[in-house]
Amino acid sequence: MNQRAKDLLKKGTAELGVDLTPAQLNALDLFAEELKKWNRKINLTAITDDEGIAVKHLVDSLSLLKVVRGPGSMLDIGSGGGFPGIPVKLVQPDLDIVSVDAVVKKISFQKQAVRLLNMVRFDALHVRAETLAAQYAGHFDWVVSRAFSDIPSFVAMALPVLKDGGRIVAMKGKNAAEEVTAAEGELEKLGARVESVQDFALPCSGDARSLVVISKT
Numbered sequence: 001m002n003q004r005a006k007d008l009l010k011k012g013t014a015e016l017g018v019d020l021t022p023a024q025l026n027a028l029d030l031f032a033e034e035l036k037k038w039n040r041k042i043n044l045t046a047i048t049d050d051e052g053i054a055v056k057h058l059v060d061s062l063s064l065l066k067v068v069r070g071p072g073s074m075l076d077i078g079s080g081g082g083f084p085g086i087p088v089k090l091v092q093p094d095l096d097i098v099s100v101d102a103v104v105k106k107i108s109f110q111k112q113a114v115r116l117l118n119m120v121r122f123d124a125l126h127v128r129a130e131t132l133a134a135q136y137a138g139h140f141d142w143v144v145s146r147a148f149s150d151i152p153s154f155v156a157m158a159l160p161v162l163k164d165g166g167r168i169v170a171m172k173g174k175n176a177a178e179e180v181t182a183a184e185g186e187l188e189k190l191g192a193r194v195e196s197v198q199d200f201a202l203p204c205s206g207d208a209r210s211l212v213v214i215s216k217t
């Protein structure tokens with residue numbers, strides 16, 4: 001990434017209360033360069049400029065650390081090019097992460113990023129999230145997603161693999177409040193409830209963001 005994008009990444013994460021070490025900054029930069037390289041051949045993201053990647057992918061993914069902390073296990077459903085799971089792992093290595101996507105090319109990219117960045121205890125799996133319960137029933141402390149689906153569909157996939165006392169986190173943009181209100185009845189039927197909604201402005205862009213935290217009832 002160019003110097004301006006690196007400065008935005010450092011400033012944006014500092015605003016989130018995350019002080020990146022030079023090694024973490026370097027790892028996030030390497031990941032961004034690999035993303036750009038693969039994106040020329042396969043469609044991983046519509047955001048291709050360095051500043052956009054720094055703010056809308058990296059800082060945005062790391063905003064999850066407002067509520068998710070290690071140590072523990074985390075599942076990222078519908079992770080695409082590795083968001084939020086890969087940036088989160090690079091900054092919070094004591095989280096054991098499973099990252100799933102239904103599109104094999106996206107998982108091939110994530111596996112390459114794992115090799116390039118020497119990541120351990122990060123499994124990128126080409127599976128549909130609906131099939132995970134056979135292997136991971138009641139396993140995860142955190143089940144997260146960004147730009148994945150409506151809240152009830154996500155929660156229906158997350159509940160079978162959530163540990164007792166675990167939390168589901170939906171990363172949302174504007175209109176989160178309306179989505180939460182619309183989801184309440186369905187969540188009750190599923191045996192879940194919205195525990196908190198943390199609204200904030202994405203650093204460096206000001207775009208509205210919300211972290212919707214959901215627990216089992």
Ligand SMILES: C[S@@+](CC[C@H](N)C(=O)[O-])C[C@H]1O[C@@H](n2cnc3c(N)ncnc32)[C@H](O)[C@@H]1O
Binds near residue numbers: 079082102103147148
């Ligand atoms: C809009 S993309 C978001 C990607 C990434 N989370 C991000 O924020 O950039 C949604 C992703 O969910 C994946 N997906 C959709 N349904 C899925 C399912 N049932 N199980 C696993 N992945 C799924 C798609 O292949 C796609 O990569």
